[in-house]
Amino acid sequence: MADPYRVNGGGQHTRALGKFDNYSASERFNKALAAAREWLTHFEKGGATQSVTVMEACDAYVNNIRALKGDKATNDLEDRYRRQVKPAPINKIKVTKLTSDTLSRFRRLVDTPVKVGTLGETRARFKDTVNRDMAAVRAALNQTLQDGLATSDLAWRIPLAAFKNVTRRRGISLDRAQRKMFIDKAPADLAQLIRALCLLPLRPGDFDILKVGKDKSGSDRKFKVPAEIAHFFRNAAADRPADAPLVARAGGQASDKDAWKHPLKLFAKQLLAR
Structure with a gap:
């Protein structure tokens, strides 16, 4: 019809x-x-004549963010949509057909306990992690409002709302001697990353995009740092082109999240087992 x-x-x-x-x-x-x-x-109400599914809305939002902010900001979104939206029943539902009940069921699915270790044990998902997943889906659906593909956010406004006051503090820290021990015993490229983290108040992921000749925004920037920090980064950048990663892996690639996360965990376990 x-x-x-x-x-x-x-x-x-x-x-x-x-x-x-x-x-x-x-x-x-x-x-x-x-x-x-x-x-x-x-x-x-001003809605567009065409309609899109939830997954199509997520894909369109990814393309939009990639054009505005580049690959780094986009990769995390893609991972969340791949893990949470693509396997879920809402994947193929038209955005205009969404209901609060449908999205409440989706939220419960995302909030399902996850397996940990190799013995089949489970733990509840951290609520701040769930918040980041919900924020990614909300952003994609809100984009459909701006594009006229939906005319109301009533279906997702409450079901996808963030948990309040759930941000976790990282309560574990290493003293100066412990950090030095890590650096001394770590593989050379991992040691360089740990040393850089000790010297600058940056997150590990920030070093993914720092280049020898450019800052996070892609611009050249000059500022004064203490001699110890200047010496470290001068050596890290020596004889390398301006577009090379400032802190690199052994093969010269940038130290992206997956490159440093697992080796660091493995090294820490090995160190504790000694």
Whole structure:
């Protein structure tokens, strides 16, 4: 069944509503009429004529962020959508068909305990991690509002809201002697990263994009640092091109998240076992 809608300029838009085969013959007319009215309401509120699924909305948001902020900001989004949205039932649901019940079920699915270790044990997901997953999905759905692909955020406003006051503090720290021991015993490239983290108040992920000749925003920037820090980074940058990673792995690649996370955990376990 199709429903036409004539706009002010005289043009006519037509949208297929489907066959409604999952309903009995006596129900189909009323279901089709309700679907047509729903689409007309969406259109009259300024909604676009086309519709997108939740996964399509996430993909479009990824493309938008990649164009605005580059690959680093985008990769985390892609990972969250791949882990949480793609395998979930909401994957193929049209954004205009979302309900608070549907998204509440999705949230419960995301909040399901995760397996830890190799013995099949589970633990509850950290709520601040769930918040980051929900924020990514909210952002994609809110983009559909701006693009006219949806006309209300009522379906996700409450179900995808963030948990409050759940940010975890990193309560574990190493003293100066412990940090020195880590640096002295770590592989050369890992030791360089740990040393850089000790010298500058940056997160490990920040070193993914720092270049020999450029800062995080891609610009050249000059500022004064203590002699010890200047000496360390002068040696790190020696005889290397301006577009090379400032803190690199043994093969010259940037120290991205996955490159340093697992070796650091393994090294720490080995060190504690000695």
